[in-house]
Amino acid sequence: MKYHVRKKAILLLEDGTIFHGKLIGDQEGTSFGEVAFNTGMTGYQEIFTDPSYYGQLMVTTNAHIGNYGTFSEEIESESIKIAGLICKNFSYNYSRVKSDLSLEEFLKKFNLVAISDVDTRALVSYIRENGAMNAVISTRVDEINTLKKELSEIPDMAGLELASKVSTKEPYFVGDENATYKIAALDIGIKKNILRNLAKRDCYIKVFPYNTTYQEMSSWNPDGYFLSNGPGDPEPLTDAINLAKEIIENDHPLFGICLGHQIIALANGVSTFKMHHGHRGINHPVKNLITGKGEITSQNHGFAVSRESLESNGEVEITHTHLNDNTVAGLKMKNKNCFSVQYHPEASPGPHDASYLFDDFIENIKKSKA
Structure with a gap:
């Protein structure tokens, strides 16, 4: 069993709402994009590599992500296309015979900022009520005002050619x-x-x-x-x-x-x-x-x-x-x-x-x- 000292992280929505979480792995940083959620129970690797998700911060509604690792043949493009990952429970340990990397290793390979321990049920309910919007995930938890300013400069998805x-x-x-x-x-x-x-x-x-x-x-x-x-x-x-x-x-x-x-x-x-x-x-x-x-x-x-x-x-x-x-x-x-x-x-x-x-x-x- 692997144990991790977890860094604090936040998800900041463009309307100022904040959700708290913890960093997955050691890939510190900040990532911007439109926050979106996927309700699939499986298929996270295919989702993360789907080019249709380019520029989006992905919220996975399934409670456990990473439990079956990743497999090199189950990709939809040559790299991760989501801008960042937000989940509830992240599995550092995985179990599947044909997996060749853990999800943690897969995310690290592509330098993706990812956070877990977020109340994704509350987050998804908020998006359903208020609509998709730009957001930022970051380990800069003490720089809220700076992050708000940076977030305000990110273009809306409407009108965006990607x-x-x-x-x-x-x-x-x-x-x-x-x-x-x-x-x-x-x-x-x-x-x-x-x-x-x-x-x-x-x-x-x-x-x-x-x-x-x-x-x-x-x-x-x-x-x-x-x-x-x-x-x-x-x-x-x-x-x-x-x-x-x-x-x-x-x-x-x-x-x-x-x-x-x-x-x-x-x-x-x-x-x-x-x-x-x-x-x-x-x-x-x-x-x-x-x-x-x-x-x-x-x-x-x-x-x-x-x-x-x-x-x-x-x-x-x-x-x-x-x-x-x-x-x-x-x-x-x-x-x-x-x-x-x-x-x-x-x-x-x-x-x-x-x-x-x-x-x-x-x-x-x-x-x-x-």
Whole structure:
């Protein structure tokens, strides 16, 4: 059993509210970001490495974090993407045969500031009531006024373009080059398990940077196009929106997930908005309006597509709806080969109810090639 002398730490919200905790490990420091919470019981490693969480201080609602360590194959990108971690009970000791690092070692590897012993139930209730907001975690517990001043200079998530921070700098390939289908994927924060899901469906994927043009993508002559998940506000991503418009105009098979879903909406003149506190977890109920079936889904988004704006658009229809708050969870175009969902069918972490969407994408490609 390891014992630690724990340094005091705080979480300071932009409205001045303070939550007290203790430093995890010895990675002292200060980290800023928008505070967000995830309700998943498992999958912390995938969450921490998901590019969609870039710039966010992650609150885990599960009472115990770190108890099964980390495993090098269970990452969604090459590094931790959250800005900091806030949890209740942190497990320095872990138990799982295939783990190769403790969570403490994993966090230290990426120099992440993390705090525990926070009353996360009270914190999450506060966010639900008052909305997501910028915050700072720090071991500088005696410098409240200084931290408040520094925090006031951090930009709001609304209007913030973050895809460029997490996108690949150069194109790269995934899968078997002799596969049946070629997919051009726009990386605006793509997760590895999305690429795995496409590759195992006989796809060879070329992943392009966030600001790639239609001409650059189409010159590879792909069979289908994919717009990935990612962080930040979709509205500033004018290059991606223009790309989606051209793909749609040429009626190529197009599939979008999360941020990609919002980009497709904006390309159709449908507006998006910043949510009060977002959807983040692996048990979100969604209804498929086409089949009438329910799905339990993995979700991670702080922006959403406007239902009112979509319903007034004659070119697009709602295909999925979130049963908790009736927000738009999926859409498709009526006269084009294009559809998208707000949630994460690659289920990493999470349930596999929605994995059929990758099959639907392949079927759309087959029809377009027939």
